[in-house]
Every structure is written in structure tokens, then in C-alpha cells.
Amino acid sequence: MRYEAIVIGVSSGGLKALRLIFSALPSGFATPIIVVQHIGPRSENSWIKLLNESCIIPIKEADEKEKVATGIYVAPSNYHLLIEKDRTFSLTVDERVNFARPSIDVLFESAAETYKEKLIGIILTGANNDGTKGVKRIKECGGLVIVQNPATAESSYMPASAIAAVQPDHIMELDQIGQLLIKITLSANI
Amino acid sequence: MxxxxxxxxxxxxxxxxxxxxxxxxxxxxxxxxxxxxxxxxxxxxxxxxxxxxxxxxxxxxxxxxxxxxxxSITVTEMFRDQEFYKSVRKNVIPVLKTYPFIKIWHAGCATGQEAYSVAIILKEEGLYDRTTIYATDFNQQALDRAKEGIFSNAMMEEYALNYQLSGGIASFSDYFTFNYDRGIINQSLKKNIVWANHNLVTDSVFAEMNMIICRNVLIYFDINLQNKVQKLLYESLIPGGILGLGLKESLRFTDYSEKYTELDKKLRLFKKKY
Structure with a gap:
């Protein structure tokens, strides 16, 4: 099966975790990756620049109405990020969800509705239960769920909450996740 | 199926x-x-x-x-996106100062916080008394709350910080009277604001404006509707009039990107060409 998109949710300690995964990906990695990281409403996006330095694939903030293409997109601070059926991004300023804007659930649920079984959802380190409803929806729609091993995550709460709600397809260490992504997206493209 | x-x-x-x-x-x-x-x-x-x-x-x-x-999304705050209001002070106020009378349309004002923010800036710049602010929304319930101008103390703390970060140097609390756990905005800031029910999707032009503020409204629309509403906003502005959008909004996918110059590209302030 060919996966159309990968969504990743991460909160505290997220930058390090994302770096580890993204630095493993080769330049030809074709599947779009869409990230929600919990960040403060007043934060600038300097972390995107930091992330860009450790990874070959271009990383940018998702623009509203932009078409989802190859590359890594991150949700802008203070906006929810959603994916439309026509594979474009929408941004909203709706209330915070799980005290977060952007919220992982909002991205994951809309991505699940759009990509159905062709979606991979990944929950990484984090200190609240945002993303739990999102992975549930991904599973209901037939997608694949990967969760970082809570035992070795910087903050175990978010991955543990996801695991309590669904049976993930993979529970693994950060350095294995990049390899797995390469394996499943490559084998699907042959 | x-x-x-x-x-x-x-x-x-x-x-x-x-x-x-x-x-x-x-x-x-x-x-x-x-x-x-x-x-x-x-x-x-x-x-x-x-x-x-x-x-x-x-x-x-x-x-x-x-x-x-x-x-209807009514999430808003006073001086939301402080940099935007900083730029309004720096780049828009000098333009507004050239007019004897000023009409500003706040389209999609929800519960009114940003319309009051503009009122405060105009007051501080000595322009309020020659300005009419038309603040509109299709959500009557939100408009009714906007008219009251009552905000909880918890909100007020956030707003006061926003105000300072946006370049405000007066004492923010002077713009309010306090009653138990709430702040009520002064009548002197309310008097030139006209609150009206207007739906950007189904209603039409109602006046010619010197400035239109329409922030975080268009992101909810598809491209066709964005284009239609941009036409309405364009036709409601005088030549040289100013359009302020939300920080993630642009004219990029519309027919109107060539019809404005950029007053502040990053903070989404545009000036209608003559």
C-alpha cells in the first residue's frame, strides 16, 4: 500500500525528537510530513530554522490553501492546521483544543478523514493527552499508528495516553522511526 | 458508495x-x-x-x-498579534492623519476586542474624534456582547500585556472602569463605534472606507468565496485606502493581489492603488 501522508504530533522536548527522525530521512523521501508541535502563542518560528539545519528535506510553515506536496510542513503557532479533501491546508483560530493551538487532534482527525487508510500518524514525547483522539480516528479510518516508546520518551504522558486508547501498529524508539518510515514508504513505491 | x-x-x-x-x-x-x-x-x-x-x-x-x-468563530482578543498593531501605529496612522474625516470598517468583529483596540490607538494618536468605526458581524449574539464591552479580569491581564507589547505606553486600565471581577470599556471609546449586523458572504458594500480590517475571517472561506469577499472589500475602500488582514492571510490566490501595494508585507497591511 502506498501512504499519502504522515502526520506527527509532539509537545515538550519535541525539537530533539523531530531532529532525530528527520535527520534519518533521505533527500528523495517523497511522502509529505505534516507536524504539529505545541508551542506558545507568542513564539516565533525560529525552531523551524533549527530543524532545517539538521535535515535534507525542506521544512516550511504550512500556508492556508497551500497544496500538500513533498516536504515537511509545520503548523504555525496560534493556529489550528487542518487538511481538506482536496489536499490543501486550512488554518483556523478556533478555541484551543486540549489547551493547545495548534492541536494535534485537530490535525490528525482532519487528516484521517481525508487520507483514510493512506495515512501514517505518529505520536512522540509530550505532557498532555492531545493526539489521543486523533490516533483513534486514524485507526478507525484504517490508517497506521506509530507511538514513541513512553519508557524512553522525554515526557511519557502523551505516548502513554495514545497507547491506552488504541493498539498502535508500532511502539518504538526514536531512531527506529525514521528507518521504519523509509522502509514502508519505499516498499510501497516499488 | x-x-x-x-x-x-x-x-x-x-x-x-x-x-x-x-x-x-x-x-x-x-x-x-x-x-x-x-x-x-x-x-x-x-x-x-x-x-x-x-x-x-x-x-x-x-x-x-x-x-x-x-x-461562527468568535475567538479574539485585544491587540491580538501585537506586531500588527505596532505596524498600524507606525505605518497606517500617518496615512489616516491626512484625512479630515476617517471611516474604518472592522469586518467580522466578533465580540469587538480588536475594534476597541483600534479605538484606543486612534484615541492616543488624537484621531478618534474624527473617526467612525463600523464594526460588523453576522453573529448578533457576538455583536450584543461587543456593544457591552465587558471583559473579565483574567482576560484584562492578557490584554494589558498585549497592549504593552504592541507599543502602548499609557496606563491600559485607564480605558476601563472596574466592577468586581470585570472591566468595562469607557464610554468615550465606545461613542464613535457603530455596531451593525452585516454578513460578508451575502450582504454588499455599504460605505466607502479609509481603512478596512478583516482579520482571521477569510481563512475560513474557500478560494472562490475569498475572491468574492475580496471584491467586496476592494469596492468598499477609497483609492489609497488600507486593508489589514490576519497574519496568515494573503491576497495571493485572489484577483486582487495586483490592485494593492504592500504597506507592510509581513504584517499583512495593504494599500489600494490609485
Whole structure:
């Protein structure tokens, strides 16, 4: 099966975790990756620049109405990020969800509705239960769920909450996740 | 046909029903957003079928207005995006100062916080007394709250910080009188604001403005509707008039990107060409 998109949710300690995964990906990695990281409403996006330095694939903030293409997109601070059926991004300023804007659930649920079984959802380190409803929806729609091993995550709460709600397809260490992504997206493209 | 496809169709039918029965048109809104709001209402009411929501909308006006509130986003704050207001002080005020009378339209004002923010800046710049601010929204409930201008102390703390970060140097609390746990905005800031019910999707031009502020409204619209509303905004501005959008909004996908110059590109302030 060919996966159309990968969504990743991460909160505290997220930058390090994302770096580890993204630095493993080769330049030809074709599947779009869409990230929600919990960040403060007043934060600038300097972390995107930091992330860009450790990874070959271009990383940018998702623009509203932009078409989802190859590359890594991150949700802008203070906006929810959603994916439309026509594979474009929408941004909203709706209330915070799980005290977060952007919220992982909002991205994951809309991505699940759009990509159905062709979606991979990944929950990484984090200190609240945002993303739990999102992975549930991904599973209901037939997608694949990967969760970082809570035992070795910087903050175990978010991955543990996801695991309590669904049976993930993979529970693994950060350095294995990049390899797995390469394996499943490559084998699907042959 | 798969179940998901029919639920998509059911949402379209619900929006048709809503429009034809009540005149509110959400048919060209971001569908992912609308779906999310409807699902949340379904979760609250325990109704698991969009078709049942549709029949309830048609037969139960109270329910329909609840759903209308769900679909209308009223999240706002005073001096939201401080850099934007800093730029208004720096780049817009000098332009406004050249006019003997000033008309500003705040389109989609929700509960009014940003309209009051503009009022404060105008006051501090000595322009308030020659300005009329038209603050409009289609959500009457939000407008009624906007008119009151009452904010909780918890909100006030956030707003005071926003105000300072946006370059405000006066004492923010001087603009309010306090009553128990709430701040009420001064009458002197309210007097030149005209609150009116106006729907950007279905209503038309009503005056010629020196400035239009329409922030975080267009992100909810699809490209066709964005274009239609940009036409309305363009036609409502005098030549040289200023348009202020939300920080993630642009004229990029519309027919109007060539019809403005950029007053502040990053902070989304545009000037209509002569």
C-alpha cells in the first residue's frame, strides 16, 4: 500500500525528537510530513530554522490553501492546521483544543478523514493527552499508528495516553522511526 | 458508495438546508472546519447522524441558532498579534492623519476586542474624534456582547500585556472602569463605534472606507468565496485606502493581489492603488 501522508504530533522536548527522525530521512523521501508541535502563542518560528539545519528535506510553515506536496510542513503557532479533501491546508483560530493551538487532534482527525487508510500518524514525547483522539480516528479510518516508546520518551504522558486508547501498529524508539518510515514508504513505491 | 462519502454529502445537504431556511450561507466555508464543528455539536447532543442534524435544524429554530454559534468563530482578543498593531501605529496612522474625516470598517468583529483596540490607538494618536468605526458581524449574539464591552479580569491581564507589547505606553486600565471581577470599556471609546449586523458572504458594500480590517475571517472561506469577499472589500475602500488582514492571510490566490501595494508585507497591511 502506498501512504499519502504522515502526520506527527509532539509537545515538550519535541525539537530533539523531530531532529532525530528527520535527520534519518533521505533527500528523495517523497511522502509529505505534516507536524504539529505545541508551542506558545507568542513564539516565533525560529525552531523551524533549527530543524532545517539538521535535515535534507525542506521544512516550511504550512500556508492556508497551500497544496500538500513533498516536504515537511509545520503548523504555525496560534493556529489550528487542518487538511481538506482536496489536499490543501486550512488554518483556523478556533478555541484551543486540549489547551493547545495548534492541536494535534485537530490535525490528525482532519487528516484521517481525508487520507483514510493512506495515512501514517505518529505520536512522540509530550505532557498532555492531545493526539489521543486523533490516533483513534486514524485507526478507525484504517490508517497506521506509530507511538514513541513512553519508557524512553522525554515526557511519557502523551505516548502513554495514545497507547491506552488504541493498539498502535508500532511502539518504538526514536531512531527506529525514521528507518521504519523509509522502509514502508519505499516498499510501497516499488 | 462508502459511508464516508455519504456523510460528506449529508454535510452539503445540511448546509443547503441551513442557507435556504435561515439565510446563513456556509456552503463555501472550509469543509474540514465545518465538519469539525458539526461533529462537535453532534458529540454534545448525542446525535450520531448528520441527516438527523439536518432535520433538527429545519424543525427546531433554537437548535439551528446553537449550530449557528458553533459555525461562527468568535475567538479574539485585544491587540491580538501585537506586531500588527505596532505596524498600524507606525505605518497606517500617518496615512489616516491626512484625512479630515476617517471611516474604518472592522469586518467580522466578533465580540469587538480588536475594534476597541483600534479605538484606543486612534484615541492616543488624537484621531478618534474624527473617526467612525463600523464594526460588523453576522453573529448578533457576538455583536450584543461587543456593544457591552465587558471583559473579565483574567482576560484584562492578557490584554494589558498585549497592549504593552504592541507599543502602548499609557496606563491600559485607564480605558476601563472596574466592577468586581470585570472591566468595562469607557464610554468615550465606545461613542464613535457603530455596531451593525452585516454578513460578508451575502450582504454588499455599504460605505466607502479609509481603512478596512478583516482579520482571521477569510481563512475560513474557500478560494472562490475569498475572491468574492475580496471584491467586496476592494469596492468598499477609497483609492489609497488600507486593508489589514490576519497574519496568515494573503491576497495571493485572489484577483486582487495586483490592485494593492504592500504597506507592510509581513504584517499583512495593504494599500489600494490609485
Amino acid at each position: 462508502r459511508k464516508e462519502d455519504s456523510s460528506e454529502l449529508e454535510i452539503s445537504l445540511l448546509l443547503e438546508a441551513f442557507y435556504h431556511k435561515y439565510g446563513y450561507d456556509f456552503r463555501q466555508y472550509s469543509r474540514a472546519h465545518i465538519r469539525r464543528r458539526i461533529m462537535s455539536r453532534m458529540g454534545l447532543t448525542g446525535i450520531s447522524d448528520v441527516a438527523l442534524i439536518q432535520s433538527k435544524v429545519l424543525n427546531d429554530q433554537t437548535f439551528a441558532y446553537e449550530l449557528l454559534q458553533d459555525l
